[in-house]
Amino acid sequence: MGSSVPIVDYLVLDGDPHLEANECTGCGARYFDRRNACANPDCSGAGFRRVPLPTSGEVRAFTIVSHAAPGIPVPFVAAVVDCDGTSVRANVINVEPDPAHVSLGMKVRLATYPLGTDRAGTEAVGFGFEPIS
Amino acid sequence: MAKRDGVWILGIHMTKFGKHPDKDIVDLGAEAVLGALADAGGVRMRDMGVLAAGNLLGGGLGIGQQIQKQVGQTGIPVYNVANACATGATALRTAVMAVKAGECDMGLAVGVEKLAGAGLLAGKDRKADADTWTPQGRFGAVASVDGRIGTETMPGVFAQVGMEYGHRYGGATFELFARIAEKNHAHSTLNPLAAYQKRFTVEEIMNDVMIAYPNTRSMCSANCDGAAAAVVVSGEKLRTLSADQQRRAVKIAASVLTTDPWEEACQILPNVNTLTRNAATQAYEAAGVGPEDLDLVELHDCFATAELVHYDNLMLCKEGGAVDFFESGASWRDGSTPVNVSGGLESKGHPIAATGIANIWEVCHHLRGEAGDRQIPDAKVGLAHVIGLGSACGVHILEKAAV
Numbered sequence: 001m002g003s004s005v006p007i008v009d010y011l012v013l014d015g016d017p018h019l020e021a022n023e024c025t026g027c028g029a030r031y032f033d034r035r036n037a038c039a040n041p042d043c044s045g046a047g048f049r050r051v052p053l054p055t056s057g058e059v060r061a062f063t064i065v066s067h068a069a070p071g072i073p074v075p076f077v078a079a080v081v082d083c084d085g086t087s088v089r090a091n092v093i094n095v096e097p098d099p100a101h102v103s104l105g106m107k108v109r110l111a112t113y114p115l116g117t118d119r120a121g122t123e124a125v126g127f128g129f130e131p132i133s
Numbered sequence: 134m135a136k137r138d139g140v141w142i143l144g145i146h147m148t149k150f151g152k153h154p155d156k157d158i159v160d161l162g163a164e165a166v167l168g169a170l171a172d173a174g175g176v177r178m179r180d181m182g183v184l185a186a187g188n189l190l191g192g193g194l195g196i197g198q199q200i201q202k203q204v205g206q207t208g209i210p211v212y213n214v215a216n217a218c219a220t221g222a223t224a225l226r227t228a229v230m231a232v233k234a235g236e237c238d239m240g241l242a243v244g245v246e247k248l249a250g251a252g253l254l255a256g257k258d259r260k261a262d263a264d265t266w267t268p269q270g271r272f273g274a275v276a277s278v279d280g281r282i283g284t285e286t287m288p289g290v291f292a293q294v295g296m297e298y299g300h301r302y303g304g305a306t307f308e309l310f311a312r313i314a315e316k317n318h319a320h321s322t323l324n325p326l327a328a329y330q331k332r333f334t335v336e337e338i339m340n341d342v343m344i345a346y347p348n349t350r351s352m353c354s355a356n357c358d359g360a361a362a363a364v365v366v367s368g369e370k371l372r373t374l375s376a377d378q379q380r381r382a383v384k385i386a387a388s389v390l391t392t393d394p395w396e397e398a399c400q401i402l403p404n405v406n407t408l409t410r411n412a413a414t415q416a417y418e419a420a421g422v423g424p425e426d427l428d429l430v431e432l433h434d435c436f437a438t439a440e441l442v443h444y445d446n447l448m449l450c451k452e453g454g455a456v457d458f459f460e461s462g463a464s465w466r467d468g469s470t471p472v473n474v475s476g477g478l479e480s481k482g483h484p485i486a487a488t489g490i491a492n493i494w495e496v497c498h499h500l501r502g503e504a505g506d507r508q509i510p511d512a513k514v515g516l517a518h519v520i521g522l523g524s525a526c527g528v529h530i531l532e533k534a535a536v
Contacts, residue, residue, distance in 0.1 A: 005266045007281065009273025031400060033271040039395045060300055061402060063292035064346035065284045071259030072280035078289055078345075080297065080402045087398035089283040099307070099346060104300040115276055119264045124275050127282075 004123045007115060008032075011127050017112045018055050019127070021086060022048040030086050055110040056132065057083035062104070064097050077102050081129050093128030107132045138368020140232045142383040142531070143239070144173025147494040150328040150359035150482035152249040158191045158360075162245035163203040165362035165487075169241065170204075173364040174378040178205025181364070182237020185212040185227035187220035187244040187486035190251075200243060209237075217521025218435065220244055221361065221489025222390065226527060228365050229388045238370035244491075245360035246484035252356070253344070254287045288353050288436055289345035290522065293402055295438025296347070298445070304456035307347040310437040311338040314352040314479055316465055317434060321476025323466075323507035328357040328482030352437035352479065359484035361491040380534060383497045386420035386514075387530040392523075403522050405439070409446035412528040416516070417448075420530040424448045427470055428512035429499055431492035433519045434477040440464075444472070447518060447528075466509065474499075474507055489527055492517035500533040 006013050010020050010032045021030035024038040026045025037046045062079035077092040079102075093111060095101050108129035115124040146168025148161055156164070170176055178201075186197030193199065197211035210231075216223040221244030228240035259277045266275035279285040299305025315335050321327040333341075333351055341349040366374075371382055391412040393404055417423055424447065432447060434440035441455050449470050450458035458464065464472035475481045475495040478488065496515035498504040513533045520526045 005268070005275055007274060007276055008278065009268055029395070029397070033400075034273075039400070041395060061293040061297035063284065063289045063296065063348075064343075065280070065286060065289045066343040066345065067253050067288070068280050068284065068286055069253070069258050072277075074280075076280060076284075078284035078293065080283075080293060080398070085397075087401040089401045091281065091283065104296060115281075116262060118262075118266045122266050124262075124266045126276075 004125050007124055007126045011125070013125055016055070017110060017127065019053045019088060019110065020050045021053055023051045025049055053086055053088065054084045057081040057088065057108060057129065059092065059102070059104060059106045059108060060087065062092060062102055064099065064102065079129070081108060091128040092130070094130035140229050140385045141366050141368060141371050142363055142385060142493070142497055143176065143366040143371065143378060144169045144171070144364040145362070145490070145494045145497050146172050147326060147361035147487070147491045148359050149326050150357045150484060153247070153358040156358070158188055158193070158196065158245045158247050159199045159203055161247070161358060161360040162186070162196060162200040162243050165245065165360035166200055166204050166241065166243050169362040169364050174375060176239065176364060178207050180239050181207065181209060181241045183210055183212070183228055183231040183240040185214055185224040185240070185242045187214050187224040188246060189215055189217065189220050189486045190246060190248065196245065216525040217523050218433065218485050219390070219489055219519045219521035219525040219527045220486040221491070222519045222527025222529065223489065223525065225363055225490055225493065225529070226388050226390050229385060232365055232367050238367040240365050241362065242365070242490060243360065243362035244486035244489060246486045247358045248356040248484055249358045250356070284345070286345060288348045290403060291436040291439045292345045292348050294405055295436070295441055297402065298442045298455065302453040302456065305441060307339065308335065309456060309459065310347050310352060310441065311335050313440050313459060314338050314437040317473050317477035317479045318351065320466055320474050320507070321480035324476050324481060327476040327480055328355045329480045348436045348438055354435045354478035354483035355480065357482035357484055359482060359487045359491065361487045361494050363490050363493065381501050382534050383500050384532040384534065385529060386422065386532045387416035387528065389416045389419065389528045391415070391526045403524055405520050405524060406442060406446050408524055408526045409443060409518065409520060410448070412526045413447045416528040416530050420532070422514055422530060424470070426514050427516050429471045429474055429496060429509045429515045431473055431475060431495050431517045434473055434479055435483060437479065440472070440477070443518065447516065466507065471509055474509060489519040492519060493529055493531065496531050500531060
């Protein structure tokens with residue numbers, strides 16, 4: 001049994017899987033990328049701490065992508081999920097990718113899935129949000 | 134003194150948008166430049182004090198210098214600019230700034246793109262995953278995230294922009310977005326320079342190939358070839374030119390470029406709203422006009438979902454009222470605020486770096502009373518808007534000469 005690695009470093013797999021943001025210690029702005037400083041011009045702080053995000057939220061915007069760059073399986077649902085005030089970019093997964101099954105404001109929760117195993121036996125784990133039925 | 138007299142469009146030209154298989158970007162750029170010089174009443178490259186040029190996807194270095202080598206190498210400074218879909222507007226604004234600063238009294242801006250047959254503008258192709266998961270980049274990603282964590286396709290990003298507006302204010306249905314595209318395709322039938330001049334029914338648009346719900350193919354901007362160029366002149370210099378040049382000159386009442394100010398979520402889904410609203414606010418203030426004074430608007434309908442939000446961002450309607458504004462018929466060419474009477478990016482086409490000058494060409498044409506079959510009667514003030522993701526927003530307000 002190999003170990004696992006998250007698709008991105010802001011997905012935390014230990015314990016209950018969840019997302020973590022880089023939160024500015026000056027103003028509370030939240031980011032997911034590696035930071036040089038805070039982009040809030042009223043802050044410009046350079047200190048950040050990792051904070052866990054709620055694992056549920058609601059769909060604030062979505063699209064159902066039918067045409068994507070070569071190699072990307074379609075269709076899929078791309079969305080912005082509002083996790084109690086922190087917006088997250090993610091796919092909506094475990095749902096029929098059609099407008100009858102996805103709606104603005106729908107409640108969703110974080111879910112993970114295996115992306116594949118590399119030569120060393122390590123499994124990469126992806127994430128998305130699935131409907132709370 | 135130059136400041137008091139303002140900066141004017143003296144000449145402007147756009148090529149036919151569409152497929153130009155026998156012309157390269159230099160041919161198209163040169164055609165636009167020579168057209169703009171001729172339209173300016175026969176001024177020459179020798180009269181230009183600055184050249185700002187944009188070409189986003191051509192891959193070559195120094196499009197400005199390449200065009201100079203065809204139309205006139207006078208040794209003037211060239212600024213090759215890039216600002217995504219706002220590249221053309223950025224080139225124009227660069228020339229305007231040079232004139233405004235008093236560095237020269239005439240300048241030239243050109244934007245050119247060859248995109249016919251380019252297909253979907255998306256992120257990179259997804260390659261096979263590496264044989265060892267290794268975190269890379271600013272997100273520590275072990276695999277490609279496009280399609281796994283949201284989408285990088287333009288139709289998908291702008292679909293979400295329109296859907297988010299619908300989430301906030303309601304009423305933004307698939308059919309409504311299709312009807313916006315219907316309008317722009319209908320408008321294009323009067324524009325001989327449009328890449329496409331075909332009217333579609335709402336049903337045809339809704340049943341077209343789905344690209345990124347709710348944007349079908351005919352709700353997406355048309356990739357095509359094209360170029361546009363403009364000659365700008367100081368008001369002081371303009372007074373020394375012929376009566377005909379003064380009559381046809383169009384005043385640049387406002388030239389504004391903004392980027393997106395930091396807000397929660399703006400790095401998650403590009404926020405195309407705040408920087409457009411900021412640009413519009415600054416432009417209305419600089420020009421001393423309000424949205425109600427506009428006789429026509431060319432706005433950045435890169436997708437039908439984008440046009441809706443920009444009604445609101447440009448304050449053509451009250452906040453949250455974009456759906457009602459469209460439903461009232463206001464944005465059709467016979468409405469109270471005609472929007473995209475050229476056919477817009479969805480039908481006229483979107484050769485990226487040319488778009489920000491071509492929109493201004495359209496407005497100038499109406500202000501000069503030279504728009505032929507699609508002339509908006511008695512047009513005196515118009516607004517041209519573009520937005521490039523990343524983001525940059527250009528807003529220009531143009532006024533008919535008071536001669």
